[in-house]
Structure formats: C-alpha cells, structure tokens
Amino acid sequence: MKIVSWNVNGIRAAERRGFIEFVEKENPDILCIQETKAHTEQLSEKLLNIAGFTCHFYSGEKKGYSGVAIYTKLEPKNVQLGLANPKYDVEGRTIRIDFGDFVLDNSYYPNGGRGPERVRYKLDFYEEILAQWEALRKQGKKIIATGDFNTAHKEIDLARPKENAKVTGFLPEERAWLDKITEMGYVDIFRKFNQEPEQYTFWDQYTRARLRNIGWRIDYFWISPDTVPLVTDAKIRMEVEGSDHCPIELYLNL
Numbered sequence: 414m415k416i417v418s419w420n421v422n423g424i425r426a427a428e429r430r431g432f433i434e435f436v437e438k439e440n441p442d443i444l445c446i447q448e449t450k451a452h453t454e455q456l457s458e459k460l461l462n463i464a465g466f467t468c469h470f471y472s473g474e475k476k477g478y479s480g481v482a483i484y485t486k487l488e489p490k491n492v493q494l495g496l497a498n499p500k501y502d503v504e505g506r507t508i509r510i511d512f513g514d515f516v517l518d519n520s521y522y523p524n525g526g527r528g529p530e531r532v533r534y535k536l537d538f539y540e541e542i543l544a545q546w547e548a549l550r551k552q553g554k555k556i557i558a559t560g561d562f563n564t565a566h567k568e569i570d571l572a573r574p575k576e577n578a579k580v581t582g583f584l585p586e587e588r589a590w591l592d593k594i595t596e597m598g599y600v601d602i603f604r605k606f607n608q609e610p611e612q613y614t615f616w617d618q619y620t621r622a623r624l625r626n627i628g629w630r631i632d633y634f635w636i637s638p639d640t641v642p643l644v645t646d647a648k649i650r651m652e653v654e655g656s657d658h659c660p661i662e663l664y665l666n667l
Contacts, residue, residue, distance in 0.1 A: 420657075425460075449482050492509075564587040601633055606647050
C-alpha cells in the first residue's frame with residue numbers, strides 16, 4: 414500500500430501545474446493533501462472526480478486559507494472532519510479516517526509566524542491532537558499521522574539551524590512537542606529508513622531557496638509503535654515540483 418502526503422499550497426494552483434497528472438502517474442492508494450486553500454464549490458469537476466478515488470475535503474470558514482483533503486481508493490469505516498473543537502475547526506485543519514487496519518490523521522498544523530499568540534495556538538493544537546491520538550490508541554487503534562507539522566525536529570532537519578533557533582518552526586517549545594511524542598513511542602518513520610542530511614520537504618519560494626536546497630523538513634509521517642512493523646519504506650520526493658513543499662511517501666505491507 415502506498416500513501417502519499419503533500420502540502421500543495423493551493424489545490425487550484427496545483428491543478429494548473431499538473432496535480433491530476435501527478436496523481437494518475439503515481440497512483441497511490443491514499444493521497445493526503447494539505448493547504449487546499451479552497452472550498453469544494455470552487456473546485457473543478459476534474460479535481461472532485463479523479464478516476465478511481467473517492468475524495469473527502471474539509472475547509473475552514475475563510476476562503477483561500479488552510480484546508481485539507483484525502484483521496485482514497487480504500488473504503489473508509491469512518492470519516493471524521495475536524496477535531497470536534499470549534500477553536501481549531503474554524504480553520505479546517507484535520508481529516509481523520511478509520512480504515513480498519515489503521516487510523517489515518519491528515520492535518521495541516523498551524524504556523525506560528527504571526528506572533529506569540531499563534532505560537533500558543535499551534536502548541537495548543539498539538540496537545541489537542543495528541544490527546545485524541547492517545548484516546549484512539551487506548552481503543553487499540555494503530556495511528557498514522559501525516560501532514561505539514563510546521564516544525565523541524567532536529568538540526569539535521571533544516572539547512573540553517575543556528576540562524577533559525579529563534580524562528581517559529583524551530584523554536585525550542587515547538588521542537589519539544591516532537592520530543593514528547595517520540596518519548597511516548599511515536600516514530601518519525603522517515604528517519605528509520607534515512608539518516609542522511611539535506612533531506613527537506615519545504616523551501617521558501619520568495620528567496621528561491623529550492624535552487625540551493627536551503628530547506629526544512631516539516632512534513633512527516635509519525636506513526637504509533639504498533640504500526641512500525643507494517644512499514645516497508647518511507648521517502649521524500651524532492652524532485653517533484655508544483656508547490657513550495659514536495660510530496661512524502663509511506664509504504665505499508667497490507
């Protein structure tokens with residue numbers, strides 16, 4: 414089974430850049446999208462009806478902002494839109510699907526870039542979603558959590574760690590949450606397969622950072638420990654363009 418996750422930085426713009434052709438060529442079993450920046454009534458019939466897939470979209474109140482989607486060939490047992498908390502759901506950040514063998518959480522995590530109050534909002538969002546994962550684990554569910562987490566975990570995960578030590582996305586309190594979930598058993602599965610530096614998923618488009626590979630690894634698959642034996646590989650597709658992020662992939666033996 415192949416799961417792909419990608420922050421497309423606007424799904425309508427991505428469509429113009431070959432998004433549908435990418436999906437048809439890559440042919441994943443499940444595709445998780447973040448930052449759709451659109452409501453379904455704004456989308457083309459082609460985006461809503463990619464052959465072989467059922468799509469689930471979840472958008473916030475504000476048009477042109479946030480939003481997530483999942484395209485799937487698998488039949489869901491249950492689809493949850495949002496976190497059932499209006500504080501976060503107003504921004505349309507999470508779709509969670511129970512596929513039976515595992516629960517897939519696709520989230521576009523908040524960016525703390527607009528000041529201390531947004532960093533606090535981001536940290537609160539982290540705690541809210543973790544509490545829900547833990548509740549699912551207590552029910553015996555395997556967890557696969559993917560998306561744009563908007564935080565690089567370790568120095569290896571960004572090109573310029575020292576310069577960004579006081580910048581949101583690499584603040585100690587943001588990184589501490591990733592330390593916390595690691596201590597609780599969740600696994601950053603890409604690092605199980607690849608310990609090499611200069612493996613990034615996001616590049617600032619305004620400084621043309623991608624040309625120099627001055628990037629950040631902020632898009633992840635974090636999985637519960639009982640899911641690890643199912644995983645055969647995890648990849649970053651740095652060569653795929655069409656967004657300021659690139660896709661990431663997870664392969665499962667199911």
